Amino acid sequence: MVRLADLDRHLWLAAVVLPLLIGCSEPLHDRSQPARLARYAQAVAFALGRSLSAEERAELDRAVAEAVAAGSGGAVEWFEPWADRAGAQGEERRRLQERAFTMLMFRARNDALLEPWKTVIRLAMGSEEVLVPGTPPLTRAVVDAHLGLTELSLALLFGVPEVRLDADQRARLGEQLPSAYPTMPAAARQALAELPAQWLQLRTYWLGIGPELRARFAADYRDRWLRSAEQAQARWNARQQAQYRQWRTRYQAYWERTRGMSGEQKLQELQAQLATQNMAIQTMSNMLQMQHQTNMTIIHNMGDYDWHWSNP
Numbered sequence: 001m002v003r004l005a006d007l008d009r010h011l012w013l014a015a016v017v018l019p020l021l022i023g024c025s026e027p028l029h030d031r032s033q034p035a036r037l038a039r040y041a042q043a044v045a046f047a048l049g050r051s052l053s054a055e056e057r058a059e060l061d062r063a064v065a066e067a068v069a070a071g072s073g074g075a076v077e078w079f080e081p082w083a084d085r086a087g088a089q090g091e092e093r094r095r096l097q098e099r100a101f102t103m104l105m106f107r108a109r110n111d112a113l114l115e116p117w118k119t120v121i122r123l124a125m126g127s128e129e130v131l132v133p134g135t136p137p138l139t140r141a142v143v144d145a146h147l148g149l150t151e152l153s154l155a156l157l158f159g160v161p162e163v164r165l166d167a168d169q170r171a172r173l174g175e176q177l178p179s180a181y182p183t184m185p186a187a188a189r190q191a192l193a194e195l196p197a198q199w200l201q202l203r204t205y206w207l208g209i210g211p212e213l214r215a216r217f218a219a220d221y222r223d224r225w226l227r228s229a230e231q232a233q234a235r236w237n238a239r240q241q242a243q244y245r246q247w248r249t250r251y252q253a254y255w256e257r258t259r260g261m262s263g264e265q266k267l268q269e270l271q272a273q274l275a276t277q278n279m280a281i282q283t284m285s286n287m288l289q290m291q292h293q294t295n296m297t298i299i300h301n302m303g304d305y306d307w308h309w310s311n312p
Contacts, residue, residue: 063116145199
């Protein structure tokens with residue numbers, strides 16, 4: 001498997017030469033100029049595949065100003081020309097966005113403790129808008145990472161380059177996590193809080209590897225998923241058969257026990273059994289809240305890394 005660290009020698013040339021090929025603008029003498037700040041923010045937003053809020057834009061402007069004050073403002077000039085590609089559409093836009101994102105994260109990873117790259121990494125993790133208060137709170141970034149991971153998982157299973165959920169699907173899936181979050185165990189909520197950083201790491205790795213490695217990985221993922229599904233189906237069938245045998249045993253015992261009882265006594269017996277069944281149904285319902293662990297497992301099955309980002 002190709003490790004992201006092995007990509008450094010291939011990406012450094014692209015990170016330096018490609019912006020020159022697509023038309024670098026004049027040297028950045030004053031990063032405080034509103035037009036230049038807007039152009040850089042547009043390039044970052046294009047690479048991240050989403051618009052920046054007013055608060056995020058202000059945060060990025062402050063980070064760039066800090067970089068200029070530290071004498072490293074020129075280090076971000078090479079990325080500014082990507083703003084010229086923001087109008088691309090269709091397959092060309094997807095291809096350019098992947099390239100821009102890979103280049104941006106390559107540079108950000110190498111200078112993760114410096115501005116503006118520290119801020120770029122945080123923005124790449126997603127919006128910190130709080131959807132459900134708590135400790136930790138559920139943020140928009142967690143939901144978006146969950147949806148992105150779902151799309152990648154579906155693409156791997158279907159054997160296609162990408163899967164894009166439509167607005168209705170994203171809305172319905174995006175409502176499930178917030179509705180289940182308040183009743184999740186503390187350990188599960190903490191694990192979800194790390195999802196944006198893990199998804200950023202995984203996405204960067206995935207976009208940095210070649211098509212042949214992607215195809216091999218997808219085939220291996222499908223095989224492991226099918227084996228897991230078959231094992232889960234076998235366990236489900238075994239449970240169903242066991243439950244049927246238990247039900248048949250209970251029914252026969254009930255028949256023997258209620259023989260000769262009055263109608264009122266039989267009614268009381270049935271009510272007691274119904275209460276027991278309702279308790280079992282509630283238990284199964286609570287187990288459904290743990291389905292998010294499936295997506296968390298997917299992350300750990302998608303390759304090994306020699307580096308990682310953590311939430312600041």
